[in-house]
Amino acid sequence: MIEHATISLHLFAHQDDELGILPVLRRELRANVRPVCVYLTSGAMPSRGTPAALARIRNAESVAVLRAAGCRDEDVRFVGLAAGIEDGSLYQHLDRAFEALCRTLADVAAAPLQRIYCPAWEGGHHDHDAVHLLALALAARVGALDRVLQFPLYHGRNLPGALFMPHAPIPENGAPLRVPLPRCEAVANWLQARHYRSQWRTWAGLLLPALIKAALSPSLALQAASTARIRQRPHAGRLFYERRFGVSYDRFAALASPFADAYLPLHA
Numbered sequence: 001m002i003e004h005a006t007i008s009l010h011l012f013a014h015q016d017d018e019l020g021i022l023p024v025l026r027r028e029l030r031a032n033v034r035p036v037c038v039y040l041t042s043g044a045m046p047s048r049g050t051p052a053a054l055a056r057i058r059n060a061e062s063v064a065v066l067r068a069a070g071c072r073d074e075d076v077r078f079v080g081l082a083a084g085i086e087d088g089s090l091y092q093h094l095d096r097a098f099e100a101l102c103r104t105l106a107d108v109a110a111a112p113l114q115r116i117y118c119p120a121w122e123g124g125h126h127d128h129d130a131v132h133l134l135a136l137a138l139a140a141r142v143g144a145l146d147r148v149l150q151f152p153l154y155h156g157r158n159l160p161g162a163l164f165m166p167h168a169p170i171p172e173n174g175a176p177l178r179v180p181l182p183r184c185e186a187v188a189n190w191l192q193a194r195h196y197r198s199q200w201r202t203w204a205g206l207l208l209p210a211l212i213k214a215a216l217s218p219s220l221a222l223q224a225a226s227t228a229r230i231r232q233r234p235h236a237g238r239l240f241y242e243r244r245f246g247v248s249y250d251r252f253a254a255l256a257s258p259f260a261d262a263y264l265p266l267h268a
Helices: 022-030 051-069 079-083 090-104 126-142 183-195 197-216 240-245 249-263
Strands: 006-012 033-039 076-078 113-119 148-151 177-180 219-224
Touching (some): 022 051, 051 183, 079 090, 113 126, 126 240
Parallel strands (some): 006 033, 006 113, 113 148
């Protein structure tokens, strides 16, 4: 078995969020970095069929994609399922999720940590923004606040109604670090959406914009995360999760702010 010099942590809300960072994960493996992937919701909710069955299907879909990329099965961890945190509810269970996250990573706590990757603070999906909070809290605990990078998934900044922008960094999060990709790799990455058959309705709306973006701008954009930003609204105007999922920012912040105050230093 190959011994990896360092580890990286990839924190996700849902089983398919990994496509937003998978090319970086592949590069880490080639550089002898061990990626550990953690999902912080079950990926299922009662309104979408049988939650337990859907969670198992979604877990298997992500394991298959990550295994093909080179990840070890034991490094793919479903914290949200074990903690009983459903899709769409993560911001309501931040303390429980954080305790479960720390427990599941106890076995790698002593390993040298290269990076923590998480979805961007962008107002696209409230679960994504909740994972961002948890990533920073974990980084504060292990002394790695300068090693957290966020990757965009989708947001509705400056767009009306159901319109959204995929995989585009918002300027409020600072200057992006561009990871150039061969065009064929960028497109092939999003074509892996075909492996998430349980999510065909979601990808019916996301896939074409993602492919166009990959073809026109074959790169990934990463931005440094900071504790200052999570005390600010992701961007001006209505957030996409307010318009699409009916969760107001005020409702989100009422639960997120006490968590941030408890775990994150104001000066960072």
